[in-house]
Amino acid sequence: MEKIKILVLAKQVPDTRNVGKDAMKDDGTVNRGALPAIYNPDDLNALEMALEAKDRLGNAEVYVLTMGPTRAAEIIRESIYRGADEGYLLTDRKFAGSDTLATSYAISKAVKKIDPDLIFCGLQAIDGDTAQVGPQTAEKVDFPQITYVEKLVEISPTQITLKRRLERGVETVVAPLPALITVHGSANPCRARNVKRVMQYKHARTLTELKEENRENSELFKDRPYLKIEEWSVDTIQADDTHLGLSGSPTKVKTIDSVVLAQKENIVLTSSDADVEELMVDLLKSRVIG
């Protein structure tokens, strides 16, 4: 039997959940530099579900694909520490400015090269927050999609049973392989790093990273080829330039405004009996309550 190939799509994102004062520049644009870059939270749930699928199938491998700048290689190392077998960094200036349609086009070209049986991705990324890349990638590779998945119920080499978390309940579905699954943040959290794997892979690098460290002449990859993280460009995946980047994106950002808090005149009170009494009397008098 051939190994089942499981692919995880993971994105490196700025941590928008902890936006401090220095995160916004004076001109109202976002200062990405001031935000730590993290593993998109839902994608960690997706990685876990992929690893669970591998655990249950036995005869399977988990690959990770991330599209982003050089530093996004961190996502691949992190995935490998937690149990993924191998990763690919999809990186090219031509991807810059891609909307979800262009992003899913690029990802779908890489997916075709990997040729997986199953794809797990996050429901949504916390920066763009559109939840569109999963379904769009599924359409482009012609896989059925199962979104909002909370639990892997059962898996065999030919089909998968999944529980979906919807607004007002749950639904269990059976799908044949191949399929693309988007994983909800309420799914199992990702297992911790495996210390042995951290020791083994902490020197894993892309060629560009080695160059940045002025070590391109080191014997690293010759001695330990498994430490090489593959970098794929537009050419590697044979993508059509016109479908990428700003020019390949049908959505255009016309304007961006920062959110300004207009200070309201307010009445400041304490928790004292007198103050709370005043508050309730005020509300009753003005007929807001009662």
Next chain:
Amino acid sequence: MKNVFVYCEVTEEKRIAEVSLELLSKGRKLAETLGVKLEAVVLTDQAGDTLETIQEFGVDVIHLAESVELFPYRTLPHFRVVQAIFEKEQPEIALFGATSVGRDLAPRIASVLRCGLTADCTSLEIGDHVDTKTGKEYKNMLYQIRPAFGGNIIATIINPETRPQMATVREGVMKLEKADKKKVAQIKNYKVEEILKPEDLVITIIDRHIEPQKVNLKGAGIIVSGGYGVGSKENFKLLYDLAAVLGGEVAATRAAVDAGYAEHERQVGQTGVTVRPKLYIACGISGAVQHRAGMDQSAKIISINTDPNAPINAIADYAVTGDLMEVLPKMIAYYKKYSK
């Protein structure tokens, strides 16, 4: 051709979802501005009286596909039918609810039609655009306005070259307004069995537990809302007590929902429900921009927070600095005392 289309979601109770009715209301205004028609798309097993509801919103054409394969919702059958309708009708604008159905379906449609899709719009307007590079002028674009980057910025997005201009909108964002006059819509029926292929039916639903909507935040005049500062599910009981005496509903922030203090359907904000009550009492809520996005239209806001500098205070009419565990029982006591 060139009309405004709204995908109408059918709920578990076989009614048209609120969000779809809100979009029909908005869609009618957009169609009026553009001088085009408003068209609804309904995919279900049996339409029954759902069409009656739609007629109240001034719809010109209803595209109706009825088949057992179309209820309950599954991605591929709906995808295939909507694709067929859009390819034939070439909509100018297509709107979907930002629900687990709309967010599943709309991106797949946008992908196959290769058109732009803007997620979670908080406002839709018609306006012109000049491309600064080419100088090319575009008339009557759909401005798709959405928060992004964790809600810290508001972006206006347009799709100059591709059609339809697609957008998703969350429930509660657009106002629900019936048309002044009821219109009799033309109904176009589709033969579903001629559109669907066997590979569209590969996914089977083996189990479903969908509960009727229990909490009605949007209809509540008074909302007592709790944040992470409430501290526990047990402490949330105080909020229920206050809501009960005031005749209101209990809501929560995402942090409180994530911590398990309250159910997801009570979440207010960018990724929850948008509310406009006459009174919103924010207890132990810091006031993150994503939360404010769902409640800052409330007529009156009271904030109860131990931190006098909590950002929520900036939009509050009354800012009570203090421990909510102390303040809430006092509010209940004084309410009882003065309301007779």
